[in-house]
Amino acid sequence: MKKIEASSKTFAIAFGLLYLFFFQEKEWISYVFFTLVMLTVGISHGAIDHLLVNPTIRGKELLLFVGKYLGIMGAYLLVWVLFPLVGLLLFISMSAYHFGQSHYLNEVQDKKFQFSYFLTGLFFLLLILWADFEQTSAIVGSVLIIDGYQDYLLYAVLLSGFLSIISGLFNFGRSFLKSLPEIIILALLLSHLPLLLGFAIYFGFWHSLPSMMVEYEVLKKQWPSNRIKKFLFQLLPFTVIALVGMAIMIFFLANRVSSDTLIFIFFVMISLVSAPHIWYMDKFLMGNPQN
Numbered sequence: 001m002k003k004i005e006a007s008s009k010t011f012a013i014a015f016g017l018l019y020l021f022f023f024q025e026k027e028w029i030s031y032v033f034f035t036l037v038m039l040t041v042g043i044s045h046g047a048i049d050h051l052l053v054n055p056t057i058r059g060k061e062l063l064l065f066v067g068k069y070l071g072i073m074g075a076y077l078l079v080w081v082l083f084p085l086v087g088l089l090l091f092i093s094m095s096a097y098h099f100g101q102s103h104y105l106n107e108v109q110d111k112k113f114q115f116s117y118f119l120t121g122l123f124f125l126l127l128i129l130w131a132d133f134e135q136t137s138a139i140v141g142s143v144l145i146i147d148g149y150q151d152y153l154l155y156a157v158l159l160s161g162f163l164s165i166i167s168g169l170f171n172f173g174r175s176f177l178k179s180l181p182e183i184i185i186l187a188l189l190l191s192h193l194p195l196l197l198g199f200a201i202y203f204g205f206w207h208s209l210p211s212m213m214v215e216y217e218v219l220k221k222q223w224p225s226n227r228i229k230k231f232l233f234q235l236l237p238f239t240v241i242a243l244v245g246m247a248i249m250i251f252f253l254a255n256r257v258s259s260d261t262l263i264f265i266f267f268v269m270i271s272l273v274s275a276p277h278i279w280y281m282d283k284f285l286m287g288n289p290q291n
Contacts, residue, residue: 005210009182012205016189019197030197037204039243045208046277047238048215052284055222072276080268084143091271096121098278100164101285102207103179105214107172109285116171119164124202126157127187132195138260139195139267161187196263211281242273 015033023029050057050065057065080087097114100121104113129136133150140146146153168176186206190198219234220227246269253262 005213008209009205012201013185013189016193016197016201020192030194034196034200037200041204041208041212043242044235044239045212046273047235047242048219049277049280051219051234052215052280055219069276072279073272076272076275088140088143092125094274094278096125098274098281099124099207101282102210104172105210107175109287111286113171116164116167119160119167123157123160123164124190126153126160127190128195128198128202130154130157131191131193131198135195139264142261142264
């Protein structure tokens with residue numbers, strides 16, 4: 001699995017470099033790559049949260065899980081509708097913690113390291129937003145006007161990056177030092193990429209795929225044979241439901257709102273799915289019982 005992760009990250013970095021050197025004027029490449037990542041590992045890595053709760057879950061227990069999942073999504077949707085700025089800040093905060101946690105999947109997960117997770121994820125998220133500030137500003141403009149704040153965002157990037165390094169060294173020592181070259185290379189690449197491509201590379205290859213491989217390593221114990229096939233089969237139901245729901249919403253809105261607004265709405269939909277996923281995934285990684 002480590003070879004798969006290393007190979008996929010190498011591919012992602014190579015793709016990003018190829019884009020920078022040869023295809024920067026072809027904006028459609030970013031959209032295609034972003035779509036492919038979301039259709040494959042992006043959405044599907046959260047489609048088996050119910051199995052992380054209980055690998056044999058079914059019947060009433062599964063319905064109760066789905067009810068809780070939809071309840072969290074519904075509550076968060078209300079936050080977006082009533083307090084959109086709070087919804088945006090919650091999304092950034094939750095995602096920062098969740099993405100940062102993915103950098104330490106090979107370490108012992110512990111609550112005392114949670115601030116390190118948050119700082120690491122926050123650094124990369126803010127970096128991606130700062131790197132393409134013009135599009136970031138256009139997308140979040142309906143919720144928060146950030147024109148003229150690019151320098152302040154850069155200060156936040158530098159501060160979170162510095163603190164994440166200090167925290168990483170303090171909590172993980174040599175293992176963090178070994179990962180530091182990868183972090184630097186990734187940060188340099190993301191600082192030059194457009195928003196959607198940068199997010200797709202980071203979200204897909206430094207979060208979704210590593211998380212999916214951890215899920216597979218745990219769940220494969222339930223299957224004596226054809227493990228990969230059975231794992232992929234388990235991903236399908238909720239992946240299809242999520243994709244169909246998002247596709248219907250995007251189709252309905254496509255000719256009614258601007259492209260930037262449509263992208264923002266898509267990220268809102270992602271945030272709704274992410275809220276319960278982040279909760280259950282953290283419980284799973286921390287080794288606590290799921291209720």
